[in-house]
Structures are given as C-alpha cells and as structure tokens.
Amino acid sequence: MEQLETFFGVINDLTWGWALIPILVVFGIFMTLMSGFIQIQFFKRMFRVLSNDNQNQDPNALSARAALLVSVGGRVGGGNIAGVAVAITLGGPGAVFWMWAIALAGMATSLIECTLAQTYKQSDGESAFRGGPADYIRRGLGARYNWIAVIYAICLLASFGLGFNAFQGNTVAGAVQESFGINRMYTGIALVAVTAFVVFGGIKRIAKAADVVVPVMAVGYIGLAILAIILNIGEIPRVFSDIINSAFGLNEAFAGGMGAAIANGLRRGLFSNEAGLGSAPNVAATALVRHPVSQGITQSFSVFIDTMIICTCTAFVILLGDVYVPGAEGVDGVVLTQQSLASHFGVWSKYALTLAILLFAFSSIIYNTYLGENAMAAITKSKEALIGLRVAILGIVLLGAVAPDATSVFFFSDPMMGILAVVNLVALMMLFPTAMRVVDDFRKQLKAGIERPVFNPDDFQDLNLDRKAWNTDRWQND
Known part of the structure; x- marks a missing residue:
C-alpha cells in the first residue's frame, strides 16, 4: 500500500504539484485570446438557456437547460463551501479575486471543450446521445489515438466515478452527524437508496432530479448570502x-x-469549476441542441454560476462576518463557513448549511455516477458491466459514509484527475482549429441574421461525425 501511495503521490506532484495549474491558467488565457474573447461575446446569450423559448421540442430528449442543471449540480459541491474558506484562510481575501480571474478564463476553455463534445457526440437511441473527451479524441484525432481515449476513460472512472463519490458520501454523513447526531450508517443507507433510484433511471432521471435539487440548493444558498450582504451593506466597500x-x-x-x-x-477556482478537466463535456454531449456552440455557451454559463456566483456567496458570507481573522489558525474549511453564517443569523443557520451540503453532495454524486457510466461506455458496451458499476458505486458511497477514514483508500483520485486533465488539454490543443471552425460557423449564421443557428454536418464533410446525432430535419419546421 505504501508503494502505491508513493507512486500516486509522484503522479500528483507531476500534475497538480508542479505544472498543471499554470498550464490550465495559460490554456484558459490562450483560448480567450485566440477565440476573440468568446465568453464575453456570447455572455448575454448564456441567459437564454434559462428561458423555455430556447428548449428543443422533443419531449424524449435532454434539453440544454437540463444539461446545464446536471452540470451545475456536479460542479457545485463541498468545494464551494469548504474549499473557498480554505482558500481565504491560506491566501487571504485576495484569493477571491484570483478565483474570479480563473473563472473568466475557464469560461472560454469550457465553451471550447463542450462545443467539441457536442460536435462529436454519438446517437445512443432515437433521442439520446453520449459523448465527451474520449469520443472527440477517437473521432477527432483518429484511431491511432484510441489508447489515449482509453487512458482518459479509466482516469475518469477512477476519479469521478469511484473516488469522489466516496468523498461526497463522507461529507454528507459527517455533516448530518455533526448537526443532527444521526448515525453515519443511517445516513449512508438513506443516501444509497435515493441515489439508486436516480442513477438506475439513467441520464433522463438524473436530469429530472437535478431539475429539482439544483434550483433549490442554489436559490436557497444564494438567498442566505444575499441576506447577509443586505444586513452588512455598509461593509461591502471594505470587503472589495x-x-x-x-x-x-x-x-x-x-x-x-x-x-x-x-x-x-487559482487552485480553488480550477478545482471548483472543472474547466479544462474534461468532466463537464460528458454531460454537455447529452443535450439535443441546434448547434454545438449553443451547448458550449450553456456550459460556459455553468462555470460562471459555480465560481462567480456560488463561490462568491461563500466568500462574502465569510468576509462580512466576524469569525475570520487574518493569519489566525484553528478555524477553516466548512467550520469557518458554518460559524460565519451563525455570526449573521444565529445557530439555526448551521442546520441550513448542513442541508445545503447534503444537496450539494447528492447532486455531485449523481453527476459523478453519470461520468463513471460514460467512461465505462467508452471502454466497453457491456450492459452487465454498467449495472456492475452502478452497484459498485452505491457500495462506495455507503463505505465513504459509514467509515470516517474510508476516503483515505481513494488517495488515487486527485492524481487520476491530474492525468485526465493533461490528456484532455493535449486533445483540446490538437482539436482547437476544428473547434474554431464550428464557432466561426455559428458566428457566420448570427451575422447573416439567423437568430438560432443550426449545425449542418454537410458543411463539415471532412469530420468524422455521427449523422444520426445531427439530423437537421427535426429543426426544419421549427
């Protein structure tokens, strides 16, 4: 075991420890500049996804809004509550500014990677789709790079599908035990039961669950933060x-x-919004949209929601409270956020935060489970393997919940995520010209006065596209 820990420790140092964060930052800036500040150009358009006017007319397909909510549910998690507090403790209030900066750059990265995921998505039934980095590597770069796609899929499965689900189970059980004194086993069993009901229904049931959970958790948490800001409105200039x-x-x-x-x-922003890691494109590919860039814009909005809104809410709750003391030790992570909320609203608020953590973690579990399933589909088409994975994930969630130290077994999660990020970034760099061709097609149609551009695969004959996934007939009468 020690040898394995040493091995994965070296991988972690070679990725997250040395180079990956600077590379992600540089990459985000590169994408921003080379795309002509695409996230700024389409910023107003991002909000269209919140309106039913922008949804597809196929009741059996996943809409852009549904994919957005699943993605937000996955990006928003314990890191938005505990991680921001750690960043402020270690880096001071200035860490918030650099979270904003990396989110702005990450919005461009996410737009490009999710546009590619949509472009190379595959039909998985009459109105269902699958895709992601494994697919745009295979179909975009060719068969010779299939081994890279397999490496990516394995790392995605190990990190998100397995390791991170154990952490989320641990987070939920720990928070419930701390606030309500409920035994970890009971919490674990309840969490597994609800998770099983959702994930065995596939991506459509996951989307339906996200449609309920994500708005509740986001609006509730943002509401508390706004109330804290209103109560301390005079302190806002000082905080800025x-x-x-x-x-x-x-x-x-x-x-x-x-x-x-x-x-x-930078570290907290990147870990939170996941831009460039290749996780969100797996969900982006599931949506039925008129043009790949439409879903790229939607997923760029997801980064904005995660960092610029949710993370900022946590930061202001902490910086407007009287618990955080610069340089002080002993109070950080979720405890700092918890005590800061209590300083604004009283002891009852810790229960509200526990509920938020529970919802954040649950939405992350169902998101992570789908990523694991998509990774498995990239490795094997066996339905038995898929069912076995779902059962294994439920067991891992329970293990993470009941055993406080169980998550130490999944020490490989961060190193594996580091590898998949490197693989994804290499693929994005190689496919960036293709992505810009698709973006330019979207821009050209907008310039021609077409309010809702439609992607025509006939204009991209040289690309290995799935024609069934891009059947333009469905939009002709719309």
Whole structure:
C-alpha cells in the first residue's frame, strides 16, 4: 500500500504539484485570446438557456437547460463551501479575486471543450446521445489515438466515478452527524437508496432530479448570502478593498501576500469549476441542441454560476462576518463557513448549511455516477458491466459514509484527475482549429441574421461525425 501511495503521490506532484495549474491558467488565457474573447461575446446569450423559448421540442430528449442543471449540480459541491474558506484562510481575501480571474478564463476553455463534445457526440437511441473527451479524441484525432481515449476513460472512472463519490458520501454523513447526531450508517443507507433510484433511471432521471435539487440548493444558498450582504451593506466597500489589496499584496495584514492569494485562488477556482478537466463535456454531449456552440455557451454559463456566483456567496458570507481573522489558525474549511453564517443569523443557520451540503453532495454524486457510466461506455458496451458499476458505486458511497477514514483508500483520485486533465488539454490543443471552425460557423449564421443557428454536418464533410446525432430535419419546421 505504501508503494502505491508513493507512486500516486509522484503522479500528483507531476500534475497538480508542479505544472498543471499554470498550464490550465495559460490554456484558459490562450483560448480567450485566440477565440476573440468568446465568453464575453456570447455572455448575454448564456441567459437564454434559462428561458423555455430556447428548449428543443422533443419531449424524449435532454434539453440544454437540463444539461446545464446536471452540470451545475456536479460542479457545485463541498468545494464551494469548504474549499473557498480554505482558500481565504491560506491566501487571504485576495484569493477571491484570483478565483474570479480563473473563472473568466475557464469560461472560454469550457465553451471550447463542450462545443467539441457536442460536435462529436454519438446517437445512443432515437433521442439520446453520449459523448465527451474520449469520443472527440477517437473521432477527432483518429484511431491511432484510441489508447489515449482509453487512458482518459479509466482516469475518469477512477476519479469521478469511484473516488469522489466516496468523498461526497463522507461529507454528507459527517455533516448530518455533526448537526443532527444521526448515525453515519443511517445516513449512508438513506443516501444509497435515493441515489439508486436516480442513477438506475439513467441520464433522463438524473436530469429530472437535478431539475429539482439544483434550483433549490442554489436559490436557497444564494438567498442566505444575499441576506447577509443586505444586513452588512455598509461593509461591502471594505470587503472589495480587502479583496483587491490582498490580491496584489498591498495589505500586509494578510499572511502569505500576493503569491499565496494567487496560488490558493487559482487552485480553488480550477478545482471548483472543472474547466479544462474534461468532466463537464460528458454531460454537455447529452443535450439535443441546434448547434454545438449553443451547448458550449450553456456550459460556459455553468462555470460562471459555480465560481462567480456560488463561490462568491461563500466568500462574502465569510468576509462580512466576524469569525475570520487574518493569519489566525484553528478555524477553516466548512467550520469557518458554518460559524460565519451563525455570526449573521444565529445557530439555526448551521442546520441550513448542513442541508445545503447534503444537496450539494447528492447532486455531485449523481453527476459523478453519470461520468463513471460514460467512461465505462467508452471502454466497453457491456450492459452487465454498467449495472456492475452502478452497484459498485452505491457500495462506495455507503463505505465513504459509514467509515470516517474510508476516503483515505481513494488517495488515487486527485492524481487520476491530474492525468485526465493533461490528456484532455493535449486533445483540446490538437482539436482547437476544428473547434474554431464550428464557432466561426455559428458566428457566420448570427451575422447573416439567423437568430438560432443550426449545425449542418454537410458543411463539415471532412469530420468524422455521427449523422444520426445531427439530423437537421427535426429543426426544419421549427
């Protein structure tokens, strides 16, 4: 076991420890510049997904809005509550500024990777689709790169499908035990039962669950944060001043200075919004949309919601409270967020936060499970293997819930995520010209006065596309 831990520790150092975060940052900036600030150009268009006017007319297919909610449910998790608190503790308020900066760059990265996932998606039935990095590697780069697609799928399965689900189960059980004194076993069994009902219904039932859970958790949490801001409205200028001054090392009161703010802000932002990791494209490919860029824009909006809204809410709850003390030790993570909420609203708020953590974690579990299933589908088409994976995931969720130290068994999760991020970034760089061709087609149609561009596979004869997935007949009478 020690040898395995050492091996994966080296992988973690070679990816997250040394190079991956700077590469993700540079890559996001590159995508932003080379695409002509695409996330800014289409920012207003992102909000169209919230309106029913932008949905498809096939009741059996997954809409753009449904894919957005599943993605938001996966991106938003414990990191938005505990991770932001850790970033502020280690990097000061300035970490918040650098979270915003990497989210802005990450919006471009997410738009490009999700556009590619849509472009190369495959029909998985009359109105169902599958896709993601494994597919755009195989279909976009060719058969010689199939082994890279397999490596990606294995890493996705191991990290999101298995490891992270154990962590989420552990988070839920721990929070419920701490707040309500309920035994971990009972929480674990209840969580497994609800998860089983959802995941055995496939992506459509996952989407229906997300359609209920995500708005409730997001609106509830954002509502608390807005109320805290209103109660401390006079302190807002001071908070913004602390964030800016700390971000550029202008305030000596915050330990670590500018370097700590940058490092912790970028790391937390990247871990939270997942831009460039290749996880969200797996969900993006499931939606029925007129043009690949439409879903790219939608998933870019998901990054905005995760970091610019949810993470910012946590940051302001902490910075407007009287619990956080620069340089102080002993109170960080979810405890800092919990105590900060209590400083605004009283002890009852810790129960509200526990409910938020429960919903955040549950939405992440069903999201992670689908990613694991999509990874399995990229490795084998066996239905027995898929059922076996679902059963294994339920067992892992229960294991993570009942055993406080069980998550240490899944020490390979972060290193595996590091590998899949490297693989995805290499593929994105190689396929970037293709992505820009698709983006330029979208722009050309908009310039011609077409309000809702439609992707025509006949205009991309040289690409290995699934024609069944891009049947333009369904839009002719719309």
